Amino acid sequence: MSEKEKMSQNGTEETGKETKPAKAEKTKADKPKAKSDKEKKPGFFKRLGRFFRELKAELKKVAWPTRADTMKKTGVVILCVIVVGVIVWIFDGIASGVVNALLALFGG
Numbered sequence: 001m002s003e004k005e006k007m008s009q010n011g012t013e014e015t016g017k018e019t020k021p022a023k024a025e026k027t028k029a030d031k032p033k034a035k036s037d038k039e040k041k042p043g044f045f046k047r048l049g050r051f052f053r054e055l056k057a058e059l060k061k062v063a064w065p066t067r068a069d070t071m072k073k074t075g076v077v078i079l080c081v082i083v084v085g086v087i088v089w090i091f092d093g094i095a096s097g098v099v100n101a102l103l104a105l106f107g108g
Contacts, residue, residue: 042050065073 041047
């Protein structure tokens with residue numbers, strides 16, 4: 001049941017509204033002090049080092065395919081490329097024949 005439709009012990013429905021706490025007004029004293037540029041952002045080499053550490057951690061999570069799986073999928077891709085190439089070659093031959101016949105028929 002949702003929070004809005006809680007059943008009480010005596011069987012009546014209670015629709016409870018959650019009240020949000022009032023936002024505290026911020027004063028100038030509550031604001032954090034402005035940091036200098038060097039404190040805001042780490043240096044280039046620190047960021048680069050962190051990037052490569054995170055990259056290495058993410059690459060460990062990858063489910064790498066086996067060699068057999070890779071070879072099988074590569075074979076499928078090569079076969080599809082050959083089939084599409086043959087189909088394009090056939091249509092090209094037909095189109096060339098039609099264009100040549102039209103030029104012979106209507107050409108001078």
